[in-house]
Amino acid sequence: MIKLSKISFYLVSAQLIVSLFLGQPTAAQTKLAKGLKGRWIGELEKAYVADYALKYEFFLDLTRDSNAFCRMRTWGKTDWPLILSDSSFGKATFIIATPNGRRGELRVLLDLNGEHLQGTYIFDGTTYNITLKRADEADEKPKHNTDPPFPPLRYKLQHIKFQNGNTSLAGILTIPDGTGPHPSIVFAPGSRPNVSEPEIPGNPASSAWQWAIADHLTRAGVATLQMDDRGCGGTEGVFCKTTLNQSASDIQAAIRFIKEQRGIKIDGIGLLGHSLGATVAAIAAVESKDVEFLVVLSPAGRPGDEVLQQQRDRVWANPLLKDAPQRLPDLKMRSELLMLSKQGKEPDYIRRILGEEYGRLPSMEEYASERKIRELVAQVTTDRFRSFLGLDPRDAFRKCKIPTLAIWGSRDTIVDPDRNYSDVDDALKSASNLEAKLMRIQGLSHSFEAIDRDDAPFIDGRMVEPMLKWIASNGYKKRDGNETTNDN
Numbered sequence: 502m503i504k505l506s507k508i509s510f511y512l513v514s515a516q517l518i519v520s521l522f523l524g525q526p527t528a529a530q531t532k533l534a535k536g537l538k539g540r541w542i543g544e545l546e547k548a549y550v551a552d553y554a555l556k557y558e559f560f561l562d563l564t565r566d567s568n569a570f571c572r573m574r575t576w577g578k579t580d581w582p583l584i585l586s587d588s589s590f591g592k593a594t595f596i597i598a599t600p601n602g603r604r605g606e607l608r609v610l611l612d613l614n615g616e617h618l619q620g621t622y623i624f625d626g627t628t629y630n631i632t633l634k635r636a637d638e639a640d641e642k643p644k645h646n647t648d649p650p651f652p653p654l655r656y657k658l659q660h661i662k663f664q665n666g667n668t669s670l671a672g673i674l675t676i677p678d679g680t681g682p683h684p685s686i687v688f689a690p691g692s693r694p695n696v697s698e699p700e701i702p703g704n705p706a707s708s709a710w711q712w713a714i715a716d717h718l719t720r721a722g723v724a725t726l727q728m729d730d731r732g733c734g735g736t737e738g739v740f741c742k743t744t745l746n747q748s749a750s751d752i753q754a755a756i757r758f759i760k761e762q763r764g765i766k767i768d769g770i771g772l773l774g775h776s777l778g779a780t781v782a783a784i785a786a787v788e789s790k791d792v793e794f795l796v797v798l799s800p801a802g803r804p805g806d807e808v809l810q811q812q813r814d815r816v817w818a819n820p821l822l823k824d825a826p827q828r829l830p831d832l833k834m835r836s837e838l839l840m841l842s843k844q845g846k847e848p849d850y851i852r853r854i855l856g857e858e859y860g861r862l863p864s865m866e867e868y869a870s871e872r873k874i875r876e877l878v879a880q881v882t883t884d885r886f887r888s889f890l891g892l893d894p895r896d897a898f899r900k901c902k903i904p905t906l907a908i909w910g911s912r913d914t915i916v917d918p919d920r921n922y923s924d925v926d927d928a929l930k931s932a933s934n935l936e937a938k939l940m941r942i943q944g945l946s947h948s949f950e951a952i953d954r955d956d957a958p959f960i961d962g963r964m965v966e967p968m969l970k971w972i973a974s975n976g977y978k979k980r981d982g983n984e985t986t987n988d989n
Contacts, residue, residue, distance in 0.1 A: 534588040536615050538563050543633035545573070545622050545705050557705045561609075561618075561633060569595060571607075573702070575709060577649055581702040583607065592620075599624075599703030609633070624704055649699060649709040649959060650716035661726075662735065665754035671735025672728035672755070673697040675719040676764060684769030684976030685724035686796070687755045688715070689748070689785065691776035692889070696734035697727035710948055713959040714773070721969050723976060726759050728752075744888035745781055752785035760791060768793055769976045775799060776916065776947065777889065779907075783897035794904040794975040796968060799916045799947050802898070802924025805889035806839040811917050826864035834859045834869060842881040843890045851878050898928035904936040904975040905929060908964055910945030912952045938971060 541561040560572040562580070570580040583595040591611035596604050609620035609631065618633040657676040662669060677683050690711055699709040708727075715725040728751065731738030752772065760767055771794040774782025779800030786792040801808045813835050817828045834855060841851045852874055859869040867873075880886060898905075907925050909918035918941050929937040942963050944952055949964040 532588065533563060533569075533585060534591055534593055534611075536591055536611050537588070537593055537609070537618075540564065540636040541618055541633035542636040543618070543631065545629040545631050547627065547629045547705070557629070559631065559633065560636070563593075571595075571597070571702075573705065575705065575707050576701045577709070579702075597702055599700045600698065603700075603703060605703045607631070622705070629705055649701060649713050654716075654719075656719045660735075661758070663754060663758040665751050668731070668751075669735075669737045670728055670731075670751055670754060671697075672726060673715075674759070674762070675715055675725045676762070677719050677722045677724060679722075681764035682766035682769070683722060683724045683764055684766050684771065684972070685726065685759050686718060686771045686773045686972070686976075687726045687752055687759060688728065689752055689772060689774035689778035689782040690727075690730065691778045694733045694740045695728075695730045697729055698734060710959050711775075714965075717960070717965050717969065718972070721973070723972060724759070724762075724765060726755050728755055741883040741885050743885050745777070745885070745892055746784065746888065748781045749784040749788065752781060753789050756785070756789055756791050766976075767791075771795060771972065771976055773798070777801070777805075780892060780894040780897065783894055783901060784892075786903060787897050787900040792903060794972070795901065795906070796972065797905065797907045797925075798949065798964075799909055799913055799918075800907055800921065800925055801894055801916050802921040802928065803895075804891065804893045805886075806843055808916060808921075809839060809890075810836060811920065812915065815914060815917070827868055830859060830862055830865050831868050834865070838877060838881060839890060842878075842887055845887070848878050848882045851882070895924060895928040898925055899931045901929060901932050901937075902934050905934060905938070906968065906971045906975075907937070907939045908949075908968065909941050910947060910949050910964070911941050911943045912945060913947040915947040936975075940967065 541563065543559055545557040545559050558574045562570050562572075569583040569585055571583055572578070572580055581597060583597055585593060586596050587594040593609055595607040595609075597607065598604060603625065605622060605624040607620065607622045609618040611618060616635055618631070620631045622629040622631050656678055659674045659676070660671070661674045662671050664670065688711060690708070693706060695708055695711065696704070697708060697712070699707050699712045701707050701709055711727060715727055718725050729736040730740050731743040731747070731751070732740035756770060756772075759765055759770060770791055772782040772786050772792055773796040774780070775798040779797035782795060782797060783800070786795045803811075810832075813832060817823070817825075817832060822828060837858075838851065838855060841854065855869065855874050855878070856871065859865045860871065860874065862869065881890070907922075907929075909916065909922055911918055922939060922941060926937075926939055929939075942949070942961075945961050945964060946952055949960050950958075951961045
């Protein structure tokens, strides 16, 4: 089933969104408590496991009661208005409206010296801790991404639903203007739960990065299909219980769906996967006869446990940490943790083993407390995480004979661009894949953002341009000289 949408929130101003869902604030409604006025800068933070957290740079302007606004790097450079709903005795509560009409709630409390704000931001049931300081002149223009795509979009955008067995899947389909036939790409996102609707402003972990790639592709004449992960957005299921093979099965269902759409070039369907999604895309590609080309961005060439160990090695390789007493026991504990999870051991067993071996070491008091071990074990023993630990992406690449483009950023700290380049290259060569192209682009991160640029776009043009050029030469190829399309 397809439901046409014009994503109306992109077509109106941010202030109109707030007015629509929350009503206009007035001076009579509430006033900002004394001491809160000014500009504030800091971070939203979501702690996931032990010493790992996601952090989002956040800027808050409270210079005027009736015109408070915020800015976040993942939301672009736009100033997003806030509604002050309550304020008294050095504290305040603000509301921000999402494109879908959901509300994010920001609560802040002024410290005793009046120089810092502490609080929380709650969105979609997730709580982010917030820490802000008064911004000085140098801080008034925080780093930001350039804005995600805004109208005029110059292409069709449709919210879609389709089935994979008994599971209902949801997502967004973009189709270029014109009659086509258009090549198309189905997206396989990375390791985090993904919702195809960006929800800017509102969602700190916005999927705007993926949406920006879809925009580039569609403007270049390539249709795209982005899916909500299981348990996210409009898709049924539970994310942490979804294995990578099940995600690959969902990608195959998306391929079947896009083949049925009017104006789609049936022999021009490709897959695009980023990070962990590159493994999912490779699995789906080799198991489908309908995939003509494959794009993998920041792909791993080793099983998940080895990739994670590489990441931890890089953390402790910092010269400032090489002599830290926690270094060797932490590396050993992480390795044992991943091994026990990969072996299928029960969480209680893993917690007991790690607690007995590392919890009593004085140097590991911070890294192996009962609470942190519990958090670590909870993360690595989900069905999804265990499937990640046990899957070797080289198994799929060794069977991949279709045109394949693999790109890494040289400054990637998540997937080592040198080690994994070699692994993927060797696997594709063993498949006798003569149409594979591998690239490392200097100065770009895991998400292909330029390092050390204050105004970095979501995706750097040095990755976008060669990707579009390569897709143009592979997505438009004619099979046996005959072009096929679905004109139903």
